[in-house]
Amino acid sequence: MSTEVNPAPGHDYSDVSLSPWWESIQDNILTLPLCQSCKRFHFYPEPFCPHCGSGELSAGKITGKGTLYSFTIVHRAPSAAFKDDVPYVLGVVKTQEGPHLMARIECDAADKLQIGLLVHFKCLKSSPHASAALYPVFVLT
Ligand SMILES: [Zn+2]
Helix, strand or coil: CCCCCCCCCCCCCCCCCCHHHHHHHHCCCCEEEEECCCCCECCCCCCCCCCCCCCCEEEEECCCEEEEEEEEEECCCCCHHHCCCCCEEEEEEEECCCCEEEEEEECCCHHHCCCCCEEEEEEEECCCCCCCCEEEEEEEC
């Protein structure tokens, strides 16, 4: 997985990185960019706050709790690295803090999943297709 941010016209993303986010994941902590001016979280990392425009941003720890906003069951591996993982659930979680995150949803019975279910963040150890030792998932609460 690339940690590079795709540049958008008119914005300087040279100082924006997902490295702090991945580093906190390795400590089993979920963080999101937090604006020091308006105290609101956002995701994806930006060089400025999308709510108020401030450039005073830091990594803020979040609860890791949220609700399942959307999901799909992936039956066809997007690359050979995922061939042993299918089928798996890929979902969008609305965090308690507001931002939506896309991640794997770990569950025993995907047919029981419903929009609105409570989920929480968890780190899983070593994925064969991730460069990091831990990677984030959400599990049912
Ligand atoms: Zn702000």
